Amino acid sequence: MTTRDPKNAVAANVASAPTPRAGNSNVAPASNPRIGSASAMAAMATPNSNTDTVSATTPPSLGIAETAGPTNTTADARAVFDAFRDPALTRALIERIHALAGDRPINLMEVCGTHTVSIGRYGFRSIMPANLHLLSGPGCPVCVTANQDIDRAIALARVDGVIITTFGDMMRVPGSTSSLAAEKAAGHDVRMVYSPLDALTIAQENPGRPVIFMGVGFETTTPTIAAAILEAQARDLQNFSVLSVHKTTPPALRAIANDPQTRIDGFILPGHVSTITGINPYRFLVDDFGIPGVVTGFEPVDILEGIASLVEMIDSGLPEIRNAYRRGVNEDGNPVARQMVEQVFEPCDVTWRGLGPIPGSGLRIRPAFETFDAAKRFDVPVEPTVEPRGCRCGDVLRGRISPPECPLFGKACTPADPVGPCMVSSEGSCAAYHRFRS
Ligand code: SF4
Numbered sequence: 001m002t003t004r005d006p007k008n009a010v011a012a013n014v015a016s017a018p019t020p021r022a023g024n025s026n027v028a029p030a031s032n033p034r035i036g037s038a039s040a041m042a043a044m045a046t047p048n049s050n051t052d053t054v055s056a057t058t059p060p061s062l063g064i065a066e067t068a069g070p071t072n073t074t075a076d077a078r079a080v081f082d083a084f085r086d087p088a089l090t091r092a093l094i095e096r097i098h099a100l101a102g103d104r105p106i107n108l109m110e111v112c113g114t115h116t117v118s119i120g121r122y123g124f125r126s127i128m129p130a131n132l133h134l135l136s137g138p139g140c141p142v143c144v145t146a147n148q149d150i151d152r153a154i155a156l157a158r159v160d161g162v163i164i165t166t167f168g169d170m171m172r173v174p175g176s177t178s179s180l181a182a183e184k185a186a187g188h189d190v191r192m193v194y195s196p197l198d199a200l201t202i203a204q205e206n207p208g209r210p211v212i213f214m215g216v217g218f219e220t221t222t223p224t225i226a227a228a229i230l231e232a233q234a235r236d237l238q239n240f241s242v243l244s245v246h247k248t249t250p251p252a253l254r255a256i257a258n259d260p261q262t263r264i265d266g267f268i269l270p271g272h273v274s275t276i277t278g279i280n281p282y283r284f285l286v287d288d289f290g291i292p293g294v295v296t297g298f299e300p301v302d303i304l305e306g307i308a309s310l311v312e313m314i315d316s317g318l319p320e321i322r323n324a325y326r327r328g329v330n331e332d333g334n335p336v337a338r339q340m341v342e343q344v345f346e347p348c349d350v351t352w353r354g355l356g357p358i359p360g361s362g363l364r365i366r367p368a369f370e371t372f373d374a375a376k377r378f379d380v381p382v383e384p385t386v387e388p389r390g391c392r393c394g395d396v397l398r399g400r401i402s403p404p405e406c407p408l409f410g411k412a413c414t415p416a417d418p419v420g421p422c423m424v425s426s427e428g429s430c431a432a433y434h435r436f437r438s
Contacts, residue, residue, distance in 0.1 A: 084299030093304035094127055100311040101129040107263055108132065108310055109399050111253065112270035113140035113427025118298045120436035124307075132311070135399035136429035138252050138355060139270060141217045142169045143421045143428045144397060146351040148385045149245045150175035153214045155380040156243065157183040157190050162378075163206060164190045165199040166214035169425040172418070176386040180214075196228035196242075203232070203240035212374045214243045220272040222246050222363060223337035226344040229365070229372045241374040244365055247350060249273050250281045251361035255352075257289045262399045266310035267293040268303070271325045278333030282321045292319035295329050344369055353421065354394030391420035396429050403433040410434060 106129075110116055116136045119125060125134050138144045154175050157164040164180060171181040171192055184190035193199050196213050203211035215225045225242060232240040249270060256262055269282055274295045285291045292313040296306030306324050313319050323329055341363070350362025365373040391413070392406040403409050403422065413419035415431050422430035 081299060084297070084301045086301060090300050090304060093301065093308055096308050097132070097304065097311055098129050100308065100315050101132050102315065103131055106132045106265050106311065106314060107135055107399070108266045108268060108307060109135045109137040109256070109264045110268040111137040111139045111249065112268075112272065113143075113425065113429075113432070114272065114298050115139065115268055115270070115296070115303065116429055116432045117427055117435075118300075118303055120432045122300050122303075123436070124300075124303065128307075132307075134268075134307075135264070135402070136396065136432070137256065137267075137399055138352065138397045139218075139249075140422070140425050140427045140429065141221070141247065142167075142173055142425040143393065144247065144252075144352045144354065145170070145173065145216055145245055145421065146353050146385075147176055147387060148351065148382060149243075150179070151385060152375075152380070152382045153180060153212075153243055154178050154183055155382050156212055156374065156378055157188045159210075159378060159380060161209050162189065163202060163209055163211045164188070164214060165193045165202060165211060166190075167194075167216065168192045170214060170216055172424045173421045174388060174418070174424075176383055196225050197231070200228055200232055200235070200237060200240060203237045204235070207239060209239060210377075211240050212243055212378075213240070214245070216245050218247060218249050218270075218273050219276040219341075222341050222345065223276065223334075226340045229344050229369055230340070232372055233369070238371065241372045241377050242365065243374040244345070244363060245350070246345070246363040247352065247361055248347070248363065249277070250284070251358045252352060252355060253282070253285060254288075255355050255358050255361075256398060257285060257291055259398060264291060264399065265314050266291060266319075268306050268310070269293045269295040269321075271295060271297045271302075271328055274323075274325065274329040274333065276334045276337050278331050279321050279323050279329065280331070286319045286321055290319050292321070294322045295325050297325040297328060352397075354397035388419045393420040393422045393430070396422050403430040404437070406430070410437070 110119060116139065119134055128134060150173055153164060153166070156162055157180060166180065171184070171190065172179060180190045191202065193202070193213070196215065199211060199213040213225070213228070215221075225244070225246065229242060253267060256264060267282070267285060279295055282293050285293050292310055294306040294309045296302045302325060309322055309324060323331065344366060345363035346366050347360045348362045348364040349357060349359045351357045352361065364375070370376045390408050392401055395401045396403055396406065406413070408419055409430060413423050413430065415423055415434055418424045420430070422428040423434065425431060
């Protein structure tokens with residue numbers, strides 16, 4: 001290979017990638033002395049190695065755990081990330097994917113916005129075999145929030161005295177005729193928070209005003225919202241409530257697997273969500289559709305290992321649900337977090353942008369906690385829904401088109417002036433494609 005070989009270019013990108021700060025959710029190994037994919041990494045270094053080694057249950061230590069400790073977390077994190085960005089291993093995995101892919105069309109969908117960003121950052125789409133397509137799915141919670149839910153939050157922001165709080169990305173997403181950011185500019189009290197607990201503090205500091213937290217997110221986020229509601233109950237914060245537009249991932253995967261216009265041969269399953277759910281909720285993909293899935297982390301070796309594992313299963317015709325992110329994901333997930341969510345929330349039917357109504361895919365606040373349910377406490381008129389003209393977010397979220405196929409991409413729609421939600425969030429497919437398009 002010459003230095004112009006794209007595999008080398010990707011490996012160089014991988015080697016020079018910045019190390020995330022310690023404390024990032026990917027830094028699970030600091031508290032886990034075993035690195036789940038260590039043996040797989042070693043085995044994958046040779047193109048003929050078997051991806052089943054991904055499933056090794058007692059891999060050797062990478063040698064960093066022994067130094068792990070509360071006073072050395074930055075060095076520990078760097079060692080972990082360096083190991084999962086090894087250029088030689090990256091090249092070997094890319095070559096293995098090329099060797100396995102053959103010449104039939106293969107569509108793989110990543111179901112997590114963080115995967116979309118990682119795949120863009122490391123240039124993996126351009127390095128895949130021509131017949132292997134990496135499609136982005138509905139993994140950005142801001143992107144899949146329906147217009148009518150944004151319009152409801154905007155209507156609540158217009159209620160006299162109300163303080164609306166939410167995460168930053170949600171502020172900029174256009175609703176039918178406005179956005180929360182526009183409402184803030186118009187003088188309404190809309191505040192960005194980093195955690196629902198910040199919203200509790202605002203409620204405590206403003207006892208005479210209703211404080212509403214617009215809760216958006218998947219299984220990873222929902223436990224923190226449940227904890228905030230339980231904490232509000234414990235503090236008897238009667239002026240705090242949550243507008244719940246939370247969603248769960250498996251029903252969306254079923255909807256995509258059922259979509260006759262989208263053919264997915266394998267799913268790159270979300271690492272963060274799976275820390276809560278475990279891997280069992282994905283087994284229907286194999287049982288009902290014969291589609292394999294691999295839970296992966298977010299570093300180059302994680303993602304390539306997941307892709308190689310998927311291609312191997314597609315090649316063999318033996319689909320499974322595999323866990324290639326054992327340093328972060330247990331087979332059973334986090335039952336304590338799930339129990340907290342089940343205590344506060346119950347499943348409901350909700351509408352996803354692009355995917356439409358999906359039965360049982362939402363989470364609403366249980367009647368026992370309805371005093372904290374903004375949807376029940378505030379009966380506000382919501383304007384008729386108008387979808388952004390020309391926006392193809394729905395098709396992007398279903399994997400029917402890639403973002404550059406939208407006629408507005410990079411022209412009328414840019415991160416500075418977004419038309420649809422997929423261009424707003426940094427983890428939105430259109431924003432990620434735009435950011436890494438060179
Ligand atoms: S490029 Fe903009 S308008 Fe097109 S699908 Fe993406 S967000 Fe919507």
